[in-house]
Amino acid sequence: MLTQLNIRNFAIIEDISITFTEGLTVLTGETGAGKSIIIDAIELLAGERGSVEFVRHETNKAEIEGLFIIDEKHHPIYSVASAYGMDIQEGQIVLQRTITSRGKSICRVNGKLVTLAVLREFGKTLIDIHSQHETQSLMDPDNHIELLDMYDESRILPVKKEYLGLFEKLDKLKKRYKKLNENEQEMAQRLDLLRFQFNELEQAELQPDEDLILEEERNRLANFQRIYNGLQDAYNALYGEQKGMDFLNEAQLALQENQEYDEFIAEKADILTNQYYLLEETTFAIRDYLESLEYDPYRLNEIEARLDEINRLKRKYGSSVNEMLDYMGEIAEEIEEIDNKDSHLLKLEREIEDLEKDARIEAEELHVVRQQAANALTKEVESELKGLYLEKARFSIAFREQQNLHVNGKDTVIFMISTNPGEPLKDLTKVASGGELSRIMLVLKKIFAKHQGVTSVIFDEVDTGVSGRVAQAIAEKIYQISLDSQVLCITHLPQVASMADTHKLIQKKEVDNRTATNVQELTETEQIDEIGRMITGSQLTDTATSHAREMIGLAKSYKSSIGKSKISSR
Incomplete structure (x- = not known):
C-alpha cells in the first residue's frame, strides 16, 4: 500500500507530506482546493506523462515521492523488479518523479534511475486510478480476456500454460515453413548468400577457442622481456650459494639435528623439510621454464595477422570464434534444407498439422474452462449490481471464436451489459449513463481488486451523478473494496465520507500572497x-x-x- 506521499512545488502545492494507512481514506474539500491535483501527482508517480505546467510558478522543479509497503511475498511487483535487476528490501518500494521547469522528466525506483516506461511498469502493478471520465483497463475490451483468466486463475492458468507451450512451437514451425516456402528468386538469393558466408568461414579454418588461445600467446610474446626477467630474478633469488634455498636448507638441518630433544622442534622440522622440497621443485620448474622460453618476433607478427582476420570475421558472424563456428553449423543446416526444400516442406507440413490438432484440443479445453469461469463471474456481477440498485441489469460475457489460433487460444472475450429491461446487451464501453457506469465499474473493481494484486485503488469522484440510496450503496461498495486493497477516494458525497477509516480535508490557503494546498487529517x-x-x-x-x-x-x-x-x- 501507499504509506507516504511527498509533493513539492507541484501546481498549487508548495510542500506537503501525507501519511496513508490501510482501509478507506477519504479526501474531501472545496472545489479547487487541490484534491484532484494530489491524484494528478500520484498518476505521474505511476508513469503518466508530465508537463512543465505542473511545476509551481517561479520554481525550478516539481518533485513527487511515494513509499509503498508490500506485505504479500508473492506480489507481482517482485517479478517486475527482478526483470529490471532491482532488489526490494523489507518489502519497501520508493517511486520518485521529478519534472524540471525545462520539461525534463527524471524517474527513479528505489533510488535507481529508470525510464518513464519502466516507472510505468512498476506503477501499474502498485496503483489503479479510476476517475469518472477516464478509460481504465476494465473498460478496454482487449483486457477482458486477461481479466476473465485472472478471475479463475487456479483452473485456467494450468490449461493456458499447456496451450501456450504448443502454440509457441506451432508458431515457430509456421515461420520456418513460410521462410522456406518463399518465392524462388528470394530463395536463390538467400542460398547464394549462405554459400558465400559458409565458404568464407570454411576457408578461414577456424578452430574452437582459437581467438582466446592466440590472444594469450600474443600477450606472452608482447611481454616476453618482463616475463623472462621476472622468472630469472626469482630463480636467482632462490638458487645458489648464499641464496634463499641455501638459507632454507640451513634452517631445516638445524631443526633436524635437535628434533630429538624437543617435541615442538620435531614437529616444525617435518613441516620445514616438506616445504623445502616443495620449494626446491618450484625452483627447478622455474629454471626449466626459463630454458624453454624463446622469443620469436615473426610468430608475434603471424598472431597479429591471424587475429586481424578473426576480428574481421567477428564483425560479420559473431563475437567469438565459437559463436562463428555455431553460426557456420546453422548455415550448413539451412543450405541443406533449401537444397532439399520439397522434402523439408513436406515434413514441416506434417509436423504443423499434427501440432495444430493438439493445440486446437487444448484451445477447446481452455474455451470450456473459460466459459465455466464466465458463468460464475456473470452471476457474481449481477448479484453485486443488485446491491447497487441495478436490479434489472443483465451482464454477460460474449465469446467470439477465431478461426486462426492466437496467444489466447481461439477466444476473443467482450464484457456485455444491459441496464434496462427490453434493451439488448451492449459492449461495456457503449454504456452511456455516468451514474450507471460508475456503479458497473465499482462492481468490477470490487471483484477484480483482489485478483489484480494492485496495492492501492484510487477513485477520483466516481460517485458523480448519483444520490440518495444509490449513493449509500456506492459508499458500501467502495468500503468493501477497501477490505482487499487500500482505497483512496476523492468524494463530494457525505455517504462515502462517513464510511472512511481515515478522513483527510484538503484546503486552500494564502501565504505571502500565494495560494497553497494544505492537508489535515480529521x-x-x-x-x-x-x-x-x-x-x-x-x-x-x-x-x-x-x-x-x-x-x-x-x-x-x-x-x-x-x-x-x-x-x-x-
Whole structure:
C-alpha cells in the first residue's frame, strides 16, 4: 500500500507530506482546493506523462515521492523488479518523479534511475486510478480476456500454460515453413548468400577457442622481456650459494639435528623439510621454464595477422570464434534444407498439422474452462449490481471464436451489459449513463481488486451523478473494496465520507500572497463537522451535525457487520 506521499512545488502545492494507512481514506474539500491535483501527482508517480505546467510558478522543479509497503511475498511487483535487476528490501518500494521547469522528466525506483516506461511498469502493478471520465483497463475490451483468466486463475492458468507451450512451437514451425516456402528468386538469393558466408568461414579454418588461445600467446610474446626477467630474478633469488634455498636448507638441518630433544622442534622440522622440497621443485620448474622460453618476433607478427582476420570475421558472424563456428553449423543446416526444400516442406507440413490438432484440443479445453469461469463471474456481477440498485441489469460475457489460433487460444472475450429491461446487451464501453457506469465499474473493481494484486485503488469522484440510496450503496461498495486493497477516494458525497477509516480535508490557503494546498487529517468531531457541511453545502447547522453524526454511526454499524461476516465466512 501507499504509506507516504511527498509533493513539492507541484501546481498549487508548495510542500506537503501525507501519511496513508490501510482501509478507506477519504479526501474531501472545496472545489479547487487541490484534491484532484494530489491524484494528478500520484498518476505521474505511476508513469503518466508530465508537463512543465505542473511545476509551481517561479520554481525550478516539481518533485513527487511515494513509499509503498508490500506485505504479500508473492506480489507481482517482485517479478517486475527482478526483470529490471532491482532488489526490494523489507518489502519497501520508493517511486520518485521529478519534472524540471525545462520539461525534463527524471524517474527513479528505489533510488535507481529508470525510464518513464519502466516507472510505468512498476506503477501499474502498485496503483489503479479510476476517475469518472477516464478509460481504465476494465473498460478496454482487449483486457477482458486477461481479466476473465485472472478471475479463475487456479483452473485456467494450468490449461493456458499447456496451450501456450504448443502454440509457441506451432508458431515457430509456421515461420520456418513460410521462410522456406518463399518465392524462388528470394530463395536463390538467400542460398547464394549462405554459400558465400559458409565458404568464407570454411576457408578461414577456424578452430574452437582459437581467438582466446592466440590472444594469450600474443600477450606472452608482447611481454616476453618482463616475463623472462621476472622468472630469472626469482630463480636467482632462490638458487645458489648464499641464496634463499641455501638459507632454507640451513634452517631445516638445524631443526633436524635437535628434533630429538624437543617435541615442538620435531614437529616444525617435518613441516620445514616438506616445504623445502616443495620449494626446491618450484625452483627447478622455474629454471626449466626459463630454458624453454624463446622469443620469436615473426610468430608475434603471424598472431597479429591471424587475429586481424578473426576480428574481421567477428564483425560479420559473431563475437567469438565459437559463436562463428555455431553460426557456420546453422548455415550448413539451412543450405541443406533449401537444397532439399520439397522434402523439408513436406515434413514441416506434417509436423504443423499434427501440432495444430493438439493445440486446437487444448484451445477447446481452455474455451470450456473459460466459459465455466464466465458463468460464475456473470452471476457474481449481477448479484453485486443488485446491491447497487441495478436490479434489472443483465451482464454477460460474449465469446467470439477465431478461426486462426492466437496467444489466447481461439477466444476473443467482450464484457456485455444491459441496464434496462427490453434493451439488448451492449459492449461495456457503449454504456452511456455516468451514474450507471460508475456503479458497473465499482462492481468490477470490487471483484477484480483482489485478483489484480494492485496495492492501492484510487477513485477520483466516481460517485458523480448519483444520490440518495444509490449513493449509500456506492459508499458500501467502495468500503468493501477497501477490505482487499487500500482505497483512496476523492468524494463530494457525505455517504462515502462517513464510511472512511481515515478522513483527510484538503484546503486552500494564502501565504505571502500565494495560494497553497494544505492537508489535515480529521478527528471524529472534525469529521462530523465536515460531513455536516457536505450535507448543507454551505453553513453548518445543528440538524446537519446531527445527521452527520447519525451517518457515521450507521457506517460504523455497517463496517462492524461486514467485519463479522468476513470472520464467520473463514
